[in-house]
Amino acid sequence: MADNTDRLLRDYFSGILKLMKEINPQCKQNIADITFCLSVIKPEHKQAITKYYSDKFITWDEVCNESGKSNSSLRTWRNDFKRLLHVIMQHGDEFIKLRREALQA
Template sequence: EVEPRYKQDMADIKFCLSVIKPEHSEVIKRYYSDKFITWEEVVSEAGKSYSQLRTWHNDFKTLLNVITQHGVEFIRLRREALQA
């Protein structure tokens, strides 16, 4: 059972992973799934450049930060857009 204070964090992370490209999502999941893996190992496994994967990672962190800071506002805007 997950502590209630972490449930929203997990929901935010899952949402962010669901809206980015699948290839990007796999890289992010790989990095965070193993606390012993280095970023260099993820880069090597993915067969992409370091800078490209670092950009994906930074973009994910930025998106997650925006969602955690403004999530309620995004939900409201989405509902309004769907009703229009």
């Protein structure tokens, strides 16, 4: 069963979040957070995550076969990405503030 982060990522890659951002301002922040997280991970990880969440009918096994990586590696990449996204979504503003303070010091 998918969790809220999985649903959010599916909505992001399907374009639903872009459509909803006019109705729900939180969607705009979610888009920014996901885009940021995708920009800081390795391209190989980004490709696997994008492949999986862009197509709701694809399985991890199919993504593994296409990438030539093990199932456990890809699941680790996905879990690490979801963990990073969760931290950014919960504490992103705090990180921005700390970064600004560090740059001013």
